[in-house]
Amino acid sequence: MSRTYAGMGAIVTEPAPSPTPAIELDSVVKEYRARGEIVRAVKGVTFAIAEGEFFSLLGPSGCGKTTTMRMIAGFEEPSSGVIRLHGEDVTGVPPNKRDVNMVFQSYALFPHMDVWENVAFGLRRKKVPEPEIRRRVGEMLEIVNLTGMEKRRPREMSGGQQQRVALARALVNRPRALLLDEPLGALDLKLRQAMQIELKRIQRDVGVTFVYVTHDQNEALTMSDRIAVMNEGVVEQLAPPREIYERPATAFVADFIGTSNLLAGTVERVADGVAVIPREYGRVLVAGAACAAGDRLTVTVRPEKITISTEEPAGEVSAVRGTVAEVVYLGTYSSYAVGLADGTEVTVFQQNAHDNTATAERGDAVWLSWRPQHSYAIGS
Known part of the structure; x- marks a missing residue:
């Protein structure tokens, strides 16, 4: 909230102080020694995650996303750089001293305990009074839609139900942030899609910061407030899902997120903010690109933006x-x-x-067309 006060005959409004991020990484590097060589798994990553945000680390295997999460959790220490939780430097602080919990793909439930005791386990270790345990476990089971299943053992439950038990066990301790390492990877496609919606609902209900690691683009797009797309130890783009999809910053992001078509060419002219790139048997129009005649551009266009026709299109279109x-x-x-x-x-x-x-069959000659604003110039 901003503050307004009178000073020296003038009304002065101070800007509201920016809220402290839940999690901050500042120039974090992680190096390993392998066969006598230094391997940099994470290369100077910097970002901040807001309180209550659903934040995803997305990228292919080996890109550094899980290593980054493990450093946030305290299971790995950065080779250099700083990690802050709610403004406090926790670099070097052990995992049990950080106010975060982690949910793994395997869930790691206790098979000999029923649902109630699995969820209550952490509270009992903290010696929370029994009435408080009953209240908090009951509330959490209601949030994850497991009321009535308190006496079931993990082996008597579906994969999705087990995943919700693991979530309840992590959240009942009231961590300020929850880290989730590909928790839906073991589920079949239909259940995974249902659990994506359920996870987002639970996160919204409890208001806890979620940091989610995945290689699945659809998961990240469905649930996240913002996504950090990682590749070879660096963050190539950090933005909300719509911007990541519609305006990819690099060729890697365009290719990794969904399906994209990359077309390269030299700008012939720019008129009224639209660049014209001639191509064999056609042209590509790009609206809003910062370029001039003679520039080389790589353009991405999404498959659903393109119209296919057997007749040459009319109008100012690619x-x-x-x-x-x-x-x-x-x-x-x-x-x-x-x-x-x-x-x-x-x-x-x-x-x-x-x-x-079908509009056309295999072997047919066709025209492809799309609006200039659906061509987006990207970096390398």
């Missing part, structure tokens, strides 16, 4: 001609692979609306 190499029916939409004259292959997603009639 338009390229190619040949359909493959058509795959996927239920709600069809996927077209279209080869351009220069050897580039473009993927197009077309919604299957009222019938199953």
Whole structure:
């Protein structure tokens, strides 16, 4: 909240002090020695996570995301840099002295204990009074929709139910942040999708900061307030899901998040804020790119933004001609692979609306078109 006061005959408004982030990493580096060589798993990562945020670390295997989380938890120590939890430097502080809990993919439930005792375990170790244990465990089981299952053992429960027990056990201790290392990886696709929505609901209900590690783009896009996309130990982009998807900062992000088409070319001219890139059998128009004639651009366009037609499109749109190499029916939409004259292959997603009639068949000559604002110039 800002403060306003009178001073020297003027009204002065002080800006509100910025709230302390829940978690901060400042130039964090992690190095390992392997076969006599130094391997840098994390290379100077810096970011801040707000209180109550659902924050995801997303990237392929070996990108450094799990190592980063383990350093936040205290299971690994950074080779250099600083980690702060709620403004306090915890670099070198052991895991049991940090006000965070962690949920692993394996859940690590006690098989000989029922649900109630699994959830109450941490409270009993802290010697919390029994009435308080009953109240807090009951509240937490209600939040994760496990009321009535208190006496079940883990082996008597589904994977999704076990995952909720693990969440309840971690959250009942009231940590200020919860770290989740690919907790849905062992579930089948349909249950995993259902649990994504459930996890977001639970996080919203309890208001705890969640830091979520995953290699699954859909998980990150579905649940996160912000996503840090990691590659080879660095954060390539940190932004909300929509920005990550619609405006990828690098070719890696564009290719890793969903499906994207990358087209490169030299700008012929710029008119009214729209760059024109001529291509064999067509043109690519890019709106809002900071460029000039002669610049080399790499442009990304998402498959669902492209219209496929057997006739040349009219109007101020990107338009390229190619040949359909493959058509795959996927239920709600069809996927077209279209080869351009220069050897580039473009993927197009077309919604299957009222019938199953394909717009084009394999071997057909087609035109692909999209609006200039759907071409986005990216970095390397």
